[in-house]
Amino acid sequence: MSAAIDPAVVEHVTALADRARVASRRLALMSRADKDAALLRLADAVEAATPAILAGNAGDLERGRGAGMSESLQDRLRLDEARVAAVAQALRDVAALPDPVGEVVRGSTLANGLQIRQVRVPMGVIGMIYEARPNVTVDAAGLCLKSGNAVILRGGSAAAGSNHALVEAMRASLAEQGLPADAVTLLEEGGRDAARALMTARGHVDLVIPRGGADLIQTVVRESTVPVIETGIGVCHVYVDRAADLDKALAITLNAKTQRPSVCNAAESLLVHRDVAVDFLPKVLTDLAGAGVRLHVSPEVAPHADAAGAAYAIASEADFGTEWHGLELSVALVDDLDEAMDRIRRFGTGHTEAIVTEDRGAARRFTAEVDAAVVMVNASTRFTDGGEFGFGAEIGISTQKLHARGPMALPELTTTKWVVDGDGQVR
Known part of the structure; x- marks a missing residue:
């Protein structure tokens, strides 16, 4: 049985999630044009912050090499000007994609005149728990914003400097646009307890997506009380x-x-x-x-x-x-x-x-x-990649069979609600 989570960490994560919930309500009402404009400005902000992002990444790489990080993991972590530009371009690619929110999945008119529609709506607050992939930080933020969701990001400690610089740039851009900065939150404090608090914040967080190695994914699947979309390792x-x-x-x-x-x-x-x-x-x-x-x-x-x-x-x-x-x-x-x-x-x-x-x-x-x-x-x-499939960026590749399977992008970050229009009908 897992040890108890530090109550102070639980309180901190709950407060972040509640602020994200308020932000998500604003995002859910935004038009596609407004969301796309915001994404384009986020892309510009990320590119403008390239020196700070590369400085943070250099520190991460130095710590990683000192800790004996493998070459393959260093490759996942490493950023250069071209990779930062690619990360920014992914935001522009997402802006160019159709908005899933409001899409009618199916519908009908009953014999009594009731009009029934199943409509895509945002999930609400999404938690991302992932390892040393700074590009995931921006991909997740962009996809969540476009689909009307707020996101709480819990990246691996190996990419702490990179993620901090990326999220600072995006939050500053959101604030400058008059949008809630809490639409994108980086969970930086609390160690392992913070990740555990995020995945057990049921009622405050609507969905958790783990992305990384088998140990990380299985830990989230076993311990989370928040619904999980399981991304899998690739043999x-x-x-x-x-x-x-x-x-x-x-x-x-x-x-x-x-x-x-x-x-x-x-x-x-x-x-x-x-x-x-x-x-x-x-x-x-x-x-x-x-x-x-x-x-x-x-x-x-x-x-x-x-x-x-x-x-x-x-x-x-x-x-x-x-x-x-x-x-x-x-x-x-x-x-x-x-x-x-x-x-x-x-x-x-x-x-x-x-x-x-x-x-x-x-x-x-x-x-x-x-x-x-x-x-x-x-x-x-x-x-097998969201970009290659024409989805823009991806938030992960699901190997489960419920709700989402394969590269996950905008539609997979929505749920649906049924909207029934009547004219006084009673049953």
């Missing part, structure tokens, strides 16, 4: 079928693993049909080795890894279910599509799974039978 597979175009397979595998290996939509396991192993493995293992990828291979793949000059180890069972967050990859041979799908069921996390094949029947079976938020056919797993 993503690329399966190269017997009918694959091997040039496509090579390009897809390399992109899925090496384009940005620290993120959740990077491939972590490669499955190769035995019939194409002799032709495909020498090429792909050589190129992976050239990109600095360390391999965890089944025994029958080991001779091919030796011939490719790759750094490798014989994989344990646990290796095939590991999210590496870096330049590491498990590799195994399979006898057929059924074995590939069985391994995905055993080791996958329901995030993104890819098949490379020219056999449309195999592709249809894979998309129908693989249980994941996103299933790719002849494409890299790296495309």
Whole structure:
């Protein structure tokens, strides 16, 4: 059983949430034009604050290196001028998206003349608990504002300086626009108790979204009394079928693993049909080795890894279910599509799974039978992303099945209410 939360921290978080609630009521009434204008000014404010943001980030990186932070986590944390500009651009992209608030999901007119509509409305107050990803700070703020929600951000301590500078810039911009600064709040005090207070602030916070590693996500899912949308880790597979175009397979595998290996939509396991192993493995293992990828291979793949000059180890069972967050990859041979799908069921996390094949029947079976938020056919797993899907930014990638699944953006940050218009009808 968890230790009691410091009452002073609970009081602090409750006060922040109540101020956010007041702000959310104002946001819920804003027109799309007003919200879009606010987002554009927030983007300008973030860019104008680039020196302060980079200074905060430099301090975070210095502390991280001193604490032995891995290179992959440093990559997630690191900001430069181009990345800050990209973060600001994400706000502009969100401004250009349709506003989900007020959208009629469905409706009808009954025989008695009652007009019934199901309409999208904001959630209210959203809590974000996440790790060393400063871009999440701005993405979450932008998406919540556009969908009419206030947000309380609890970022990881590793990004404390970066997050502080980003939120200060956004809050100052909101205040200058005559909007409530409490629409975006950074929860900076209270340590672990603050996160626990946020996820148990039922009645003050409407929804909590965790984003980070497996330990963080499972802690929130277990301990939260506020409803949670569970984002999941990504043990993503690329399966190269017997009918694959091997040039496509090579390009897809390399992109899925090496384009940005620290993120959740990077491939972590490669499955190769035995019939194409002799032709495909020498090429792909050589190129992976050239990109600095360390391999965890089944025994029958080991001779091919030796011939490719790759750094490798014989994989344990646990290796095939590991999210590496870096330049590491498990590799195994399979006898057929059924074995590939069985391994995905055993080791996958329901995030993104890819098949490379020219056999449309195999592709249809894979998309129908693989249980994941996103299933790719002849494409890299790296495309599982709100921006790539045309959603602007994303607040996370949900691997659960209720309410939201896959990249979450504006519609997933709304709920609905039923509006019934009558003319004196009684039942």
